[in-house]
Amino acid sequence: MKLLLDFFPIVLFFVAFKLWGIYVATGVAIAATVAQIAWLRYSTGKVEPMQWLSLGIIVVFGGATILAHDETFIKWKPTVLYWLMGGALAIGLLGFRKNLLKSVMGAQLELPETAWRAMTWSWVLFFAVMGVLNLWVAFHFDTATWVNFKLFGGLGLMAVFVIGQALYLGRYVKDGKEVPVEKP
Incomplete structure (x- = not known):
């Protein structure tokens, strides 16, 4: 249910774009x-902090799109x-050593520090690449292609990526139980 709720605005954006265009969709x-x-x-x-952040970004960039009647703003929002x-x-990691x-996930998953670091850096890289990829599609293709990419390509x-993460983390889980991690 939570996953469906998370994608609710994206799916509605997609449907509204197909029916009425970018400004109504925004x-x-x-x-x-x-x-x-x-x-x-x-x-x-x-409400999680990232959800508040997402709300703030859609209101600012979406509002700018509607007020300026310029789709550039909404195309920057995912990036x-x-x-x-x-x-x-x-x-x-770098500034606060945290x-x-x-x-967020430590209570559900016990991993060695090296695995946590590797997983975190892979997410950092993934988000960086997705931001660049979004801009590339947004400004090298038409808006309809960007909207399709936002829903189907991005998801x-x-x-x-999540499947790759699960495969990586699978080495730390055996027979449905997590592999014991050495405590310092």
Whole structure:
């Protein structure tokens, strides 16, 4: 259910774009993201910081798109979000010596520090590449191609990456149980 809720604004953006164009789709994405956050707040009482950040970015970039009647702003939105997420992970490791992925997922998964670091750096690289790829598609192809890439290409690449992460982490899990990790 949570996964469906996470993709709700993207799917509505896609459908609205196909029916009414980029400016209506942008308004729909803003409204859907506000509704998503409101529902999360109502149903769980909690909204994750990244969800607040995503809301802020869609309101700012989507609002600029509608007000300026310039689709350039909405095309930058995924890149900004990717780079902020990757940047937060990198700054956490380099600046604060804190692994944010481990902070979020450590209760569910026990891994050696080297695996946490490798996984975090792979996410940083993935977000950096996705940001560049989004800009390349946005500014080398028409808007319809970019919208298709945003939904199918972006989600497809994310799925492939997550499967790769799962395969990498599989070496630390045996017979349904995690491999014991040496404690310092």
